[in-house]
Amino acid sequence: MTRQRAMLMETTEPPAKVLIVEDEPALLDALEYSMRKQGYQVLTAVDGRRAVELAGVEHPDLIVLDLMLPGIDGLEVCRTIRKSDNVPIIMLTALSDEIDKVVGLEVGADDYLTKPFGMRELLARVKAQLRRVRLLRAEMAGTGHQEPPRSHLVFGDLTIDKDRREVMLANKPISLRPKEFELLLFLALNRHMVLSRDLILERVWDWSYNGGSRTVDVHIRWLREKIERDPSAPVRITTVRGVGYRFEG
Ligand code: CA
Numbered sequence: 001m002t003r004q005r006a007m008l009m010e011t012t013e014p015p016a017k018v019l020i021v022e023d024e025p026a027l028l029d030a031l032e033y034s035m036r037k038q039g040y041q042v043l044t045a046v047d048g049r050r051a052v053e054l055a056g057v058e059h060p061d062l063i064v065l066d067l068m069l070p071g072i073d074g075l076e077v078c079r080t081i082r083k084s085d086n087v088p089i090i091m092l093t094a095l096s097d098e099i100d101k102v103v104g105l106e107v108g109a110d111d112y113l114t115k116p117f118g119m120r121e122l123l124a125r126v127k128a129q130l131r132r133v134r135l136l137r138a139e140m141a142g143t144g145h146q147e148p149p150r151s152h153l154v155f156g157d158l159t160i161d162k163d164r165r166e167v168m169l170a171n172k173p174i175s176l177r178p179k180e181f182e183l184l185l186f187l188a189l190n191r192h193m194v195l196s197r198d199l200i201l202e203r204v205w206d207w208s209y210n211g212g213s214r215t216v217d218v219h220i221r222w223l224r225e226k227i228e229r230d231p232s233a234p235v236r237i238t239t240v241r242g243v244g245y246r247f248e249g
Contacts, residue, residue, distance in 0.1 A: 016130050017041045019060035021051040023069050031064065034119050048072030055081045062129055067093040075107050082108045082189055084162060088129035108190060153188050155249040158227060160188055174226050183219050187237060187247035196244040220245055
């Protein structure tokens with residue numbers, strides 16, 4: 001792509017839609033003001049329930065999410081949104097000891113800032129996340145793929161359609177049992193993260209006891225038989241010895 005064309009694309013791009021979730025009125029105002037000044041389209045929510053609702057209806061391009069919220073807290077909001085959307089999420093937290101949880105596999109935020117933070121720092125993080133997503137889309141477009149609908153997750157020749165619950169491999173539909181689909185989706189939404197068997201059980205099967213982990217292993221084996229070129233030497237879903245599994249893409 002020529003530089004001129006790249007610039008043109010940049011300027012004709014519609015403004016990014018940012019959802020800000022913060023219950024502190026003064027901070028919410030300041031955030032909203034700064035984001036609008038950057039040209040972003042801004043949506044706001046002051047509690048977790050509204051945040052989940054807006055995320056589902058408005059499909060923002062990015063979410064800035066406070067950790068401490070009345071009702072459903074930020075961690076739960078993040079987890080809930082992550083089940084169906086890979087929108088970038090930047091968490092705001094006052095508690096430095098929560099950070100591991102926030103960016104770790106438990107919650108799945110993309111980035112975080114510890115309060116108090118500078119507005120300039122936040123704007124830089126927002127810009128970086130939006131750029132990351134845009135590059136990802138451009139990359140897909142550059143490889144001859146049309147930009148997939150938002151309900152699609154694309155990993156090379158593997159496509160997961162979240163809404164229709166369909167999976168395509170090399171343009172051919174593959175048939176998955178309901179739990180296999182949910183397992184694949186959970187792995188894919190947490191790409192590159194090491195997921196323990198217990199965590200997978202809890203999220204995909206809603207079980208929270210130990211001992212059912214063989215169920216996970218069996219389903220992983222079935223999935224590998226369907227999506228790996230060589231199921232005995234898997235490259236998409238790898239085993240992390242002693243811990244669990246990781247989706248590589
Ligand atoms: Ca708060």
